[in-house]
Amino acid sequence: MSPRHGKPNVAAGNRAGPGTPFVIAYVMRRCLQIPFVVLLVTLALFFIMHLLPGDPIYAAIGESEASLDEVAIHQMREDLGLNDPLPVQYGNWLADLARGDLGRSFKDRVSVGDNIKGRIPITAQLGLMALLVAVCVGVPAGTIAAVKRNSILDYCVTIIAIFGIAVPSFWFAMLLIWLFVVTLGWLPASGFVGIWEDPWPAIEHMVLPVAALGLTLSGSIMRYTRSSVLDVLNQDYVRTARAKGLNERTVIIRHALRNSLLPVVTVVGLQLGYLLGGSIIIENMFAIPGLGRLALDAINGRDYPTLQGVVLLFTFLVLVVNLLTDMSYAVLDPRIRYS
């Protein structure tokens, strides 16, 4: 069991003694780090965007108006603040961000913030359903593999898990589309319906994208669950539970699973980046009008404010979820000390 980056240091011989003050101190320190990292992210993003080839003014006014005379263009640059030194531009942009103003899309002048807000439920629906599928498949399969280790069942689960990790989600999606849409004609090929508006068509439309994203994700969850459960099954208290005559079911469900799911919880949290990246691919394949689709459209249309907004939202989400998973780790496992 070795959780990911930001891995907590399990100091030796610290089982005794109160853990809470450490946890509080740790949580506070992590919370204080967040603004610093967010600042780094915005700085990186700002300068990446300014390294972009081409003058943003032409992107802002559109190709058709590129024939405007020099004076008018200079005036527009002045209005848009593009003549200011870069640090000033960065400061202004940051100040706008702090007010929740992400700017306006180059493409249709729509407020980026509003556009993103409207798409969050769509991507959330896809992502949460995929996560649910991944956990519902991955955790039981991983547990069974660990309990029946070195059996045929274990090998099957391990192989399926490695397949899940290695298969490209878009290829898997294509195979699903070929089978269920082209050949069998059971499901619609693309489109999106909100789950609250019309549940049945919504589920019909979500089956394939959710399967493509969720099943590929379940592979790594299976592997983590397996190694985590194995770790716990080798511990003394499990042997004690067996020795006092509990049946195997109770030992596994009541004793082993509880503790072994702790690292799994954090791994699930850390898969958010995969889900967000995957949503770009899957939303485009299935014509789902969510954030991933918005991001790719922004990339293809060189719509920098929109891209900036989506990337900021994604990174902020990842930071917050990482913090929450680390904190859950600290709160749930009193043995862990953070230095």
Added chain:
Amino acid sequence: MKANMDDIAPFEFAQSARRRPRCRPAQFARRHPMAAIAASIIVVFVAAALFAPLLAPYDPAATDGVNRLQTPSASHVFGTDTLGRDVFSRALHGARVSLEVAVLAVLVAGAIGVPLGILSGFRGGWIDTIVMRVTDAVIAFPSLVLALTLVLVLGPTVVNIMLALGIGAAPSYARLVRGQVLSLKNMEYITAARAIGATDIRIMARYLWPNTLPTVIVAASLTMGTAILAEASLSFLGVGVRPPTPTWGGMLNEAFSQIYAAPFLSVFPGAAIFLITLSFNLLGDGIRDVMDPRLRTIDHG
């Protein structure tokens, strides 16, 4: 990218420093048949990539208006695409881009991540704080989003894609190596090195870096898989190496638009990506088993 790099357990240096398991190829193959098969598949793919111009029966860019969307046959073993190009020849050439980008990305990631990790772990203090917060910031970007953005900025060439993927993967290396150095630096041999007057640079370069190598090799094998997937994703989204250069992801993109007319087009490029990624994962697992005896006892204990 999935978190398969994260279950790399720290290499148990103390036990195996003197008796590092010597593993000859035949022995490795017997103990880890899956990894051995994976290694052979990788060799086949590398050979296919190296000798693609010799092996390919057709010019991968040669169009043939008459024989469009042919199903696999003796003359076109994988069939032909919308422009009548031979899919087998294109798949062979596609291996070049995939492997080239992946190898270079792993090298870039290692070249950035390993020294930073060693420095950060060994020196600690403010250097450590800065390096770790910067890795936090980079890791916060979902890897595909970061790669897409960087490729958009830098332009879709092989070199830029490899840079984008390498920069995205570097923090994982830095963290992995840092964690390892933290446990290595308090060992007696480091104290001994200090006692005989070795400089910090010498300790890092001569004594710490070689001992992080096993972990880095396992990480590299696993990252190869994720880099190949990432490159394919970029090409699939149309943000990767520009056509007409054949890439597996690009071929799948074209195949997706033909999924009703010619579903067979998606089979081979997809299977190629899948097989090579799978192989690097299995090989990485095998190497880890050899290098980390602790993990084996957990698995089979």
